[in-house]
Amino acid sequence: MKLSRVGTSVAMTAIAALALAGCAGGGDTGSTTDSTGAESQGLTGELNATGASSQELAQLNGWIPGFTQVESGVTVNYTATGSGTGRDNFVAGTSDFIGSDRAFKLDEIEAESFPVCAEGSDLVEFPAYISPIAVAFNLPSVDTLNLDATVLSQIFSGEITTWNDPAIAELNADADLPDTAINPVHRGDASGTTGNFLSYLEAAAPEAWTFGTEDEFPADLGGEAAQQTAGVAAAIEAGEGSIGYLDASQASDLQVAAIKSGEGFVEYTPEAAAAVVAGSPLEEGRAETDVVYELDYTGVEGGYPIVLVSYLIGCADYADDAKGELVKAYFNYIITPEGQDAAVAAAQNAPLSDELREQAQTAIDVIQ
Secondary structure, three states: OOOOEEOOOOOOOOOOOOOOOOOOOOOOOOOEEOOOOOEEOOOOEEEEEEEOHHHHHHHHHHHHHHHHHHOOOEEEEEEOOOHHHHHHHHHHOOOOEEEEOOOOOHHHHHHOOOOOEOOOOOEEEEEEEEEEEEEEEOOOOOOOOEEOHHHHHHHHOOOOOEOOOHHHHHHOOOOOOOOOEOEEEEEOOOOHHHHHHHHHHHHHOOOOOOOOOOOOOOHHHOOEEEOHHHHHHHHHHHOOOEEEEEEHHHOOOOEEOEEEEOOEEEOOOHHHHHHHHHOOOEOOOEEOOEOOEOOOOOOOOOOOOOEEEEEEEEEOOEOOHHHHHHHHHHHHHHOOHHHHHHHHHHHOOEOOOHHHHHHHHHHHHHOO
């Protein structure tokens, strides 16, 4: 079954700060109800998934335990391989669904076949996890730090090499900046976190960042490469003078910078990051089940401009109907208020808005 592709451009409403009331569709009215109020369909089976390390806390400590309370007969295995490996695994047919810090590009969808999907099936892609990308640093003598896109571009391209550089000092008039060498830490694996971070740099400082927005950090720019989100956090913590970008859920023990947004500097919060998504349109030319946002990194006053929108990706029509049933049930749970509460408690991300939940639900409802 091939669904029609439609062009659309829809602005989201503001992201709610609290989990939203209501229940996702797809449940059997004759099924049992667990202590959370979610309905069990009595399903059995196993799902194997890989992908974004940004989703690791939400998956392992939030969604999977919560879903298991509802469907105790279903085992969900999620391995945080990084987004790029997750997409490769989905193309290879070794993951039933994936998490990814970016959606598949339209030319990738046209060029690839997806073995777990029935022939001619569209993909289901929707945002499930919205979070700031924190810029973390290790300077014990500095209490607060302001940075903008131009200075960040110059740091990660190797143009600025010490912390007392005049460009940094201009943004931090009250800080006693040391002459410590800067060690920029980037993801060594293909990651949508890198792609989103570089997209922000290119959009906000196009004259300073001229090195592309791919998911792999440009190797010729140097710096320290670290594997996955946890590796970046560990590298920053281990080396005084280090700076890096990572999903904010794993930056709570690190120093973090405030980032220029409009006329001021904004510290990261889930709500400030979600405001950027709320002000962004959907990408045009995608299938109705392909809910993908074209992020506006610079046009939302007061929003935290470096934002990560991490997607869940599966098939509209699975080659194995039993797998489709399990994926549909799991995705349905994730967008419920219970599922969103579980992720927020585990990872401090932003819960989904009513509008985004409705768009995701429309895509999930098609899964078979």
